[in-house]
Amino acid sequence: MFSAHRILFITLAFSFASIAGFGFGLWWLYVQIGRFDAVFGGLEKNIAGFEREREEAKRFAGLKDRARRDFDRIEKFFVNREEPLRFIEDLEALASQSRNTIAIDADEAGSSGEELLFRLTLEGREENLAQFVRLLERVPYHLVLEEMAFQSTRSIVTGLGGSASFSAGPERSGDRLTISVRIKTL
Numbered sequence: 001m002f003s004a005h006r007i008l009f010i011t012l013a014f015s016f017a018s019i020a021g022f023g024f025g026l027w028w029l030y031v032q033i034g035r036f037d038a039v040f041g042g043l044e045k046n047i048a049g050f051e052r053e054r055e056e057a058k059r060f061a062g063l064k065d066r067a068r069r070d071f072d073r074i075e076k077f078f079v080n081r082e083e084p085l086r087f088i089e090d091l092e093a094l095a096s097q098s099r100n101t102i103a104i105d106a107d108e109a110g111s112s113g114e115e116l117l118f119r120l121t122l123e124g125r126e127e128n129l130a131q132f133v134r135l136l137e138r139v140p141y142h143l144v145l146e147e148m149a150f151q152s153t154r155s156i157v158t159g160l161g162g163s164a165s166f167s168a169g170p171e172r173s174g175d176r177l178t179i180s181v182r183i184k185t186l
Contacts, residue, residue, distance in 0.1 A: 077142050081185035084116060090139060091120065098132040100124030100174075107180075117146075120179040126152070129177040136179075147180040 079087045088104055095102035103121040110117035122129055129150070136145070152175050 075186065076140055078184050078186045079116060079141060081116065084185075087141060087183065090141075091118075091136075094132055094135045094139070095122060098124070098135055099128045100132050110180075110182075114185060115182050116185055118181045118183070120177075120181060122177045122179070124174045126150075126175050129175055132177070133179075136181075142184040144182045145179060146182050147178075149178045151176040151178075 084106070091104060092102060100122045101124065105119045105121075107117040107119055122132055124132075133145075133148075136143075
């Protein structure tokens with residue numbers, strides 16, 4: 001039926017078609033891999049970009065936190081004009097720590113838009129009053145001591161023999177210190 005040449009020709013044609021089909025398949029596979037490579041390359045670039053953005057976001061968050069801490073520290077340096085309670089409580093704590101009694105009056109007439117004026121009246125022993133002033137100089141506020149007046153409640157008693165000594169009067173509660181404090185506000 002079929003001659004040997006014909007069988008050889010059909011076999012060669014089939015082999016050639018198979019090789020061509022295999023070559024076409026490899027070429028098609030190469031093209032598809034190239035497309036995936038391009039897609040994955042783009043994804044790698046996107047991922048690298050996202051990583052850079054994430055690192056920048058971390059740095060920004062660190063800067064933001066640092067700036068917030070700095071702002072809070074600066075904000076504590078001033079007194080909130082609407083709510084000076086923290087400052088007043090700090091003054092009362094200083095008076096208590098130095099074993100003095102304190103009366104605090106706000107002077108609205110002497111205050112301005114940027115500053116508040118307080119008059120502090122302290123009573124206690126002279127060394128305790130001096131300790132209060134030292135503590136007041138170290139408070140973390142921007143304040144100016146405008147005026148200080150010290151009043152001693154001791155009186156001089158002269159005994160026999162010409163010697164003098166200090167004694168308290170019968171109503172003595174201690175020495176008195178009056179301070180005018182001007183403080184910066186927000």
